[in-house]
Amino acid sequence: MRNLLMKVDYDGTHYEGFQTQPSGRTVQDHLEQAICQLTGEKLKITGSGRTDAGVHAYGQPFNFITESRIPLERWCLALNTRLPLDIVVTEAKEVPLSFHSRRSAKRKTYRYAINGNRFPDAFQRRLQYHHPTPLDAEGMQQALAHVVGTHDFTSFASRKSTKESHVRTIYEARLEIDRSSCRPGSKDQGILYTYITGNGFLQYMVRIIMGTLIEVGEGKRRPDDMRAILEACNRMKAGPTAVAHGLTLWSVEYDPCMLTESRESNENLIQQNGN
Missing domain, CATH: 3.30.70.580 (Pseudouridine synthase I, catalytic domain, N-terminal subdomain)
Known part of the structure; x- marks a missing residue:
């Protein structure tokens, strides 16, 4: 076995x-x-x-x-x-x-991809949310800083969530821009990648954070609004749920010792279960 x-x-x-x-x-x-x-x-x-x-x-x-x-x-x-x-x-x-x-998972990272160029990418369209008008990337990064730490994320959870606790810890949240696809002389903004790493996530949590973040980028919300939304613990205060196809589960991390237990320990456990 x-x-x-x-x-x-x-x-x-x-x-x-x-x-x-x-x-x-x-x-x-x-x-x-x-x-x-x-x-x-x-x-x-x-x-x-x-x-x-x-x-x-x-x-x-x-x-x-x-x-x-x-x-x-x-x-x-x-x-x-x-x-x-x-x-x-x-x-x-x-x-x-x-x-x-x-x-056994210790950390999970999700990546959300926004294509900020004027035109969608015919080859990456299934993996990116296309937003052809400019976004305030600096404001989005400022807003992201508010979700780092241990918080009650009820405002960013599905209304159908059945979890007893909505408290989660976000270790890191950052935005990176890849401008390699920008056309010279154009208003292309590049691909905006948002990475969010935490100890666990609620249903729709990352997508609701992203929907709210996009509203910050559009100037509909201020970066500091993110803190007030968190404190409200009310889904109605947050933005819409961002489309699914821009989201990718990027990595899952484990404590190395959980992966390297000896074969002898496995055999002992098999014997114990057999008894």
Whole structure:
């Protein structure tokens, strides 16, 4: 029995998010089907978290327990031949049986991409929100500073949230601009990338922060309004939920010691469970 940790990239355009839903096409469904085709095992994988419909991921971790002895170096290629072209497994490793992709996660980073150029990018349009009019990038960065720290993020959570606590910690929030796509002599602003790193996120949290941030960029709100919105703990005070396709789960980080427990410890745990 082995606990395998894998990473998967996916374009979420045609999926109802990562996690299996009562109706709809999900990334988890395709991964489990591919594993079953490969090993004959009907199992459930554990993802590092959910993503909304239409949201993308770069290296999203998931793990599962398997009795298969397929060598690690063969898993990615074998699964990818059984997956749609917009879902690609990029890494596989064996981890302790106690490892859990979601509960063991320490930090998660999301990236939101805004195309601030006059025209959309025909090749990146599924991964970027196009905003052809100028945005106040400096004001947006100032507003972002207010979400860093430990706060009650009720104002930036879905009204349907069932979490007992909306308190989360944001470790870092920054805005970077890539101007390499700007046309000479034009009013193109480039691609504005917002990175938000925290210990966890509520449903729609990053997208509502971004919807509010875009209003700051448009001059509809002042940067300091972000603090008042946080303190209000009222979803009505925040801006709209930004479109899903601009959002990508960018990275998930773990304590290295959680990934390197010895094989001997795994064997001992198997024996204990057997007894």
